[in-house]
Amino acid sequence: MAKADVVAMILAGGQGSRLGVLTKNIAKPAVPFGSRYRIIDFPLSNCANSGIETVGVLSQYQPLALNTYVGNGHPWDLDRNNGGAFILPPYQRSGRSDWYKGTANAIFQNRDFIDDCDPKYVLILSGDHIYKMNYAEMLRTHIETQADATLAVLEVPWAEASRFGILNTKDDDVITEFVEKPAKPESNLASMGVYVFTWSVLRKALIEDDENEKSNNDFGKNIVPMLLNQGKKLCAYRFSGYWKDVGTISSLWEANMDILDRPHEINLMDRSWRVYSRNPVKPSHFIGEGGIVSESAMTDGCQIYGTVKHSVLSNSVTIEKGAVVKDCVLLPGVTVRSGAHLDRCIVGFGTIIGEGVQAGANVTGSSPYLNTKICTDGIVVIERGLKIRDHAVIPANSQVDRDVVVSEEDNVIDEVFRV
Amino acid sequence: MFIDAMGLIFGDNKKITLGELSRPRALSAIPFGGRYRIIDYMLSNMVNSGIKNVGILTYNKYKSLMDHVGTGASWDLDRKNFGLHILPPYVNSEATSIEGDEEMAGLLDFIRSSRSAYVIIANSNVILNTTFNEFVEDHKESGADISVMYNRDGTKYGSPNYILEVDRKGMVKDMLFNPEKSSSSRSSLGIITMRRELLIDLIAEMMARGSGHMGIHSFVKMYDTLKVHAYEYKGLILRINSVQTYFNSSMLLLDNQVRADLFWNGMPIYTKVKDEAPTLYSDSCHVSNSIISDGCRIAGSVEDSMLFRGVAVSKNCDIKNCVIMQDVHISENCHLENVILDKNSVIRPGIKLVGHKDYPVVIGKGAIV
Numbered sequence: 001m002a003k004a005d006v007v008a009m010i011l012a013g014g015q016g017s018r019l020g021v022l023t024k025n026i027a028k029p030a031v032p033f034g035s036r037y038r039i040i041d042f043p044l045s046n047c048a049n050s051g052i053e054t055v056g057v058l059s060q061y062q063p064l065a066l067n068t069y070v071g072n073g074h075p076w077d078l079d080r081n082n083g084g085a086f087i088l089p090p091y092q093r094s095g096r097s098d099w100y101k102g103t104a105n106a107i108f109q110n111r112d113f114i115d116d117c118d119p120k121y122v123l124i125l126s127g128d129h130i131y132k133m134n135y136a137e138m139l140r141t142h143i144e145t146q147a148d149a150t151l152a153v154l155e156v157p158w159a160e161a162s163r164f165g166i167l168n169t170k171d172d173d174v175i176t177e178f179v180e181k182p183a184k185p186e187s188n189l190a191s192m193g194v195y196v197f198t199w200s201v202l203r204k205a206l207i208e209d210d211e212n213e214k215s216n217n218d219f220g221k222n223i224v225p226m227l228l229n230q231g232k233k234l235c236a237y238r239f240s241g242y243w244k245d246v247g248t249i250s251s252l253w254e255a256n257m258d259i260l261d262r263p264h265e266i267n268l269m270d271r272s273w274r275v276y277s278r279n280p281v282k283p284s285h286f287i288g289e290g291g292i293v294s295e296s297a298m299t300d301g302c303q304i305y306g307t308v309k310h311s312v313l314s315n316s317v318t319i320e321k322g323a324v325v326k327d328c329v330l331l332p333g334v335t336v337r338s339g340a341h342l343d344r345c346i347v348g349f350g351t352i353i354g355e356g357v358q359a360g361a362n363v364t365g366s367s368p369y370l371n372t373k374i375c376t377d378g379i380v381v382i383e384r385g386l387k388i389r390d391h392a393v394i395p396a397n398s399q400v401d402r403d404v405v406v407s408e409e410d411n412v413i414d415e416v417f418r419v
Numbered sequence: 420m421f422i423d424a425m426g427l428i429f430g431d432n433k434k435i436t437l438g439e440l441s442r443p444r445a446l447s448a449i450p451f452g453g454r455y456r457i458i459d460y461m462l463s464n465m466v467n468s469g470i471k472n473v474g475i476l477t478y479n480k481y482k483s484l485m486d487h488v489g490t491g492a493s494w495d496l497d498r499k500n501f502g503l504h505i506l507p508p509y510v511n512s513e514a515t516s517i518e519g520d521e522e523m524a525g526l527l528d529f530i531r532s533s534r535s536a537y538v539i540i541a542n543s544n545v546i547l548n549t550t551f552n553e554f555v556e557d558h559k560e561s562g563a564d565i566s567v568m569y570n571r572d573g574t575k576y577g578s579p580n581y582i583l584e585v586d587r588k589g590m591v592k593d594m595l596f597n598p599e600k601s602s603s604s605r606s607s608l609g610i611i612t613m614r615r616e617l618l619i620d621l622i623a624e625m626m627a628r629g630s631g632h633m634g635i636h637s638f639v640k641m642y643d644t645l646k647v648h649a650y651e652y653k654g655l656i657l658r659i660n661s662v663q664t665y666f667n668s669s670m671l672l673l674d675n676q677v678r679a680d681l682f683w684n685g686m687p688i689y690t691k692v693k694d695e696a697p698t699l700y701s702d703s704c705h706v707s708n709s710i711i712s713d714g715c716r717i718a719g720s721v722e723d724s725m726l727f728r729g730v731a732v733s734k735n736c737d738i739k740n741c742v743i744m745q746d747v748h749i750s751e752n753c754h755l756e757n758v759i760l761d762k763n764s765v766i767r768p769g770i771k772l773v774g775h776k777d778y779p780v781v782i783g784k785g786a787i788v
Contacts, residue, residue, distance in 0.1 A: 035697030036713065074492070075692070260699070268696035269714065279692045283682035284453030284712040284726075288675075293706055297697040299713055300454070312697075 004054040004083055006139060007119045007199075008047050009110070011103050012040060012127035013060030018248045020374035021383040021401045022348060026065035029127030031252070032314050032331045032349075034259050034268065035297045037277045038069060039246060041076075042132070043125045044085070045275045048076045050135040054083035054117055057127070058106045060090055060099060075278045088113060102217030108206040114199060122202055124195040124219060130255050130266065131192070131243035132273055138237045139196055148201040148232040151175065151224070152194035152239050164190035165220050167236050175234040178224045189236055192243055195219060201232060242266040250376045253346060256312040256329045260295050280315040280332065290321060306336065323353075327361070331384070333419060344377070344396075348384030350419030357412075359394035368406040369398035387415035422552050424537035425501070425530075425615065426465040426473040428458065429635065430484055434579040435544055438662050439783035440761060445477055447543035448484040449665070450727055450744050450762070452672055452681070452688075454712045456487055457659065459690045460546050462503075465539065466494045467686040468550040472501030474529050478508050487691050494689045504529060523633055527622050530615060538618050542609030542635055546657040546668065548681050548688060551612070554650055558612050563590065563648030565613045567639050570651065573604035576658045581607040581636050583649050591647040594639055608652060609635045655680040666759060666779045669725050669742045673708055695728050703734055719749070727762075740776065758782065 016028025023031060029040035040057070047055050055078055059066050066087075072078075073085025088110050090099050100106035107114075107124065114122060121142065123135055133152070142150040153167055161182070167189045168177040178191070205223055209215050215222045227234060242265040246252040258266060268275060282301025287293055291304040298308070301316035306323035314332040319325055322338040325345075333350040336342060340353045343360030347353065361378030375381055378396040382388065386402060392412035394400060402416050431445040440449050447458035458475070465473055473496060477484060484505070488494075491503030506525050530538065537558075539551050558566035569583055577597075583605040584593035595601060621641075625633055639647055655677060657668035671677050682688065695714025700706065705720040714729040719736030726732070727744045733751040742759045749755070750768040757774035760766070761784040770788050774780035782788060 075694075259697075263699060269699075269716070274694045275696070276694045281687040281689060283678070283688065284710045285698070286673075286678065287706045287709050287711060289708040291707065293700045294704060295702045296700045298700075299697045 004117045004119050006052055006054075006121040006123055007114055007117045008043075008052045008055045008123040008125060008135070009088075009107055009114070010040065010043050010055060010057045010125045010127050011106060012066060013058050013063075013100050013106060014128070015061040016128065016247060018374065019252065020249060020371070020381055020399050022249075022252075022346065022381065023062070024383065024401075025062055027059060027061050027063060027127075028247070030066040030069050031246075033130065033246065033252070034256060034266075035312050035314055036268075036299045037275060039130065040066070040070065040127045041275055041277045042130050043127060044070070044073075044076045044078070045273075046131075046133050046135060047123075047125075048078060048276065049273050050133075052123065052135060053078065053080050054086075054119075056086045056088045056110060056113055058088050058100065058110065060106070063087070063089060069278055071278070076276045083117070086113065102215075102222075103219045104206060104209055104215075104223045105217035107202075108210050108217070111203060111206060114203075119199050122197050122199045124197065126193040128247055129193060129243060129245055131239075132241065132266070132270075132275070133194065133239060133243075135194075135196075138194070138239075141237050142196045142198075142235070145172070145235045146233070147235040148198050149224070149227060149234045150196040150237050151234065152192040153189040153236045154192050154239050154243050156188050156190045158185065158188050161185035161188045161190065167191055169236050173236040173238065175224075175228065175236055178220065178228065180220060189238075191220065192239060193220075193245075194239075196237075201227070205230075248376075249346065249374055249379055249381055253329060253344070253377070253379050257310070257327070259297050259312060260310060282315050288321075291319070306338070337390070342380075345380045345382060347382045348386075350385050350417070351382055352387045353382075354388045354390035354392060354414065356391040357388050357394070359388075359392070359398075361396045363393060363395045365393060365395045367393075367395050367398050368410050369394065369400050369404060369412070371399040371401075372397050374399050385417050385419040386413050387417070388412055389414045422469040422537075422555060423535050424468070424470055424539050424551065424555055424612070425533045425535040426470045427526075427530075427538060427540045428461050428465075428473065428475045429540075429542050430458065430475045430477040430481060430505075431479070432542060432544055432579075433478075433632075435660055437659070437665055439781045440662065440665065440759070441480075443480065443761075443784050444483040445480050446659075447475070448481075448487055449659075451546065451659070451665070451669065453710045453725055454693075454728055455688060455690045457543050457546065458484065458488065459688055460548065461541050461543055462488070462494050462496075463686070463688045464547065464549055464551065465541075466496065466689065468539075468552055470539070470551075471496070471498060472533055472535060474504045474506050474526070476506050476526060481505065481507060489691065493691050501533065523622050523626050526633075527619065527626075530619055530622070533615060535615055537612055538615045539610065539612045540618075540635055540638075541611075544659050545608050545610070546659065546681070547608075547652070547654060548684055548686055549652070549654055550686065551610075554610075555612055557650055558648065561589065561648040562646065564617060564645040565611055565638055565641070566648040566650050567591065567635075568608040568610040568650050568652045569605040570608060570653070570656050571604045572606040572656065572658065574598065574601060574606070576606070576660055576664055578660060580660075581609075581639070583607055583639075585649045589649055591639065591642045591649050594636065594642065596636075605649060605651075607636065607639065608656065611635055611638055613638070657681075662759070662779065662781060663777060666742060666757075670723070670740070672710060672725065673723060678710075693728055701734075704732075719751075719753075733768075740779075742779075761786070764788065 012029040078085035285302035288305040298313035306319040339356040496503035
């Protein structure tokens with residue numbers, strides 16, 4: 001392996017169970033986002049745009065879609081002779097074999113990969129945030145402050161600070177304490193889950209952490225507090241700009257809507273910092289006669305004959321005449337049949353919404369599919385690869401899941417197919 | 420799936436000019452169909468047939484063609500063995516140059532380096548989505564030396580047009596160039612196949628005789644000495660011979676059946692990926708019966724039109740029957756009808772441009788109106 005000054009490691013192995021059926025078959029970073037993208041496109045494109053060319057992608061949960069998506073890294077210019085994109089699954093070894101037990105353990109298990117690159121610095125990223133960030137600038141700060149670790153932070157509104165991992169700092173943004181979701185926050189600097197470590201420091205910490213049987217092997221919970229206890233210098237790097245954790249259905253929906261409502265913040269049109277993605281190879285989209293599209297985003301392969309308002313459509317979505325889609329996020333290949341009315345729905349790959357289906361935030365009633373643990377704010381989530389029965393009624397906060405056992409009368413699923 | 424053939428595409432055509440559109444670029448590099456260029460269709464046809472070795476012949480203005488096809492990665496033609504080759508004129512200052520020789524010398528080396536049994540040679544003024552497997556099989560069975568594809572378009576597309584007269588066995592017995600009227604409606608598509616060895620012999624002979632320009636129809640014309648078989652193609656064909664046919668063919672794509680035949684028959688058309696953002700529609704926009712590509716921002720009204728990638732249509736604009744190429748910016752309060760706008764052009768606020776359906780206004784690349 002060629003030597004690299006910095007290696008980026010993207011933690012992409014988590015299940016993302018709060019995304020419900022959206023992550024039943026694919027890892028969270030592979031979930032489509034913002035019409036053209038998958039979530040992992042953001043950290044991968046940030047790496048490419050920051051000039052970081054050795055990127056490890058740690059995959060574990062349902063890796064098939066993620067692995068094929070990342071592939072050889074070509075869409076992000078990461079098909080390099082020196083470096084490139086590497087999928088790093090857990091593997092069997094002669095002594096013992098382990099799944100990745102936590103974020104820190106995933107890096108620990110791949111320390112040989114990093115050692116082979118012999119970097120001075122390691123950048124730890126998560127595969128479930130939407131943001132554009134120049135890691136090179138963060139790295140420069142890390143080098144200038146001679147820190148052992150630098151954590152990217154975002155100033156969040158004080159009222160929301162208790163929802164985040166908060167970093168308390170003293171002068172010069174030197175970190176004194178890390179508090180996970182504090183009831184009474186002392187600071188409003190939220191950790192973004194973006195870390196730069198000096199590799200020699202991190203390497204030692206990972207080995208110590210592995211020896212501690214009580215540890216959860218997690219960066220936030222274990223590694224950062226341990227380094228602080230050891231008196232290492234940890235600095236906060238202030239980031240300003242759009243950043244969103246898309247770990248829940250409501251935040252995923254919101255982040256999609258941000259593309260429409262706050263287009264200048266995430267600024268996908270910025271050609272100096274493009275977000276790259278794997279291309280679906282479909283023709284340009286088509287708006288038919290009588291089709292109505294407003295306040296929406298869409299991409300190749302869509303065919304619109306009905307009404308699309310304030311929605312984000314991935315590639316190859318078909319909206320038939322007389323169908324109305326409002327405040328929705330439709331993933332690739334969804335078909336909405338005539339007369340169907342969707343409001344605040346997230347619909348998975350290839351699902352066909354039957355004629356006259358009523359689903360979403362403005363639909364009331366009871367349903368065995370109601371699931372307020374996953375679905376909030378009236379959002380309805382529909383699993384991939386389903387044909388939803390004509391004229392089915394799906395009330396707000398429902399999650400249509402093929403594995404939920406329901407009576408014939410309540411069933412809204414006609415057919416299940418592979419997509 | 421498997422085909423023992425290589426491909427050759429004539430990237431330009433000395434008989435066809437599209438005014439402002441072909442001024443900065445070769446015919447095959449002209450954008451067509453939203454996110455594509457003309458070459459994408461033929462390249463994809465060849466790749467979808469299983470061809471892994473394609474040469475593109477050019478003679479001038481090939482910069483934008485080279486930018487577009489690059490290493491051939493978008494068509495999976497970036498290969499260790501064979502893959503995609505651009506064949507510019509082979510300039511040899513030492514040789515006494517006969518016109519047309521430069522093209523052939525470079526070409527001959529390329530064809531000799533291949534190991535395929537057959538070669539498919541195509542012009543780039545027809546748009547279709549097909550595979551050539553059946554064509555090659557039919558050629559083998561026919562016992563002919565050369566096979567040429569045609570359809571029944573007759574004389575309706577105008578010049579350049581090669582009409583084929585065919586005998587009862589399906590062999591070409593006459594070929595007419597731009598006839599005003601003809602008893603035959605068989606119009607050549609400019610796509611032929613033959614054994615690679617035969618092509619080498621024919622080119623070598625042409626060079627020896629110093630017979631100058633080589634083209635697809637100079638091979639078809641050999642029906643006196645060789646057996647030339649005519650093969651009818653029954654699928655969708657769009658021809659691009661002029662600005663008018665370019666415009667008409669673009670507008671035909673607004674038809675659902677035409678789009679289904681060209682784009683949704685299961686064989687993808689590949690093109691260079693641009694990584695544009697998704698297109699954003701504002702609350703004030705009105706879009707109807709239009710093809711729209713990625714990266715557009717639409718705030719005005721767009722009807723019966725085709726927008727390429729990265730086009731901006733500002734508020735209170737009224738766009739009708741237009742073909743608007745990549746990265747064009749249309750400012751507020753403009754009214755455009757029957758206009759073709761080439762790449763990067765800018766329309767200042769309040770401009771009104773109206774062409775005729777049969778004679779569209781063409782605004783050149785990078786122009787500011």
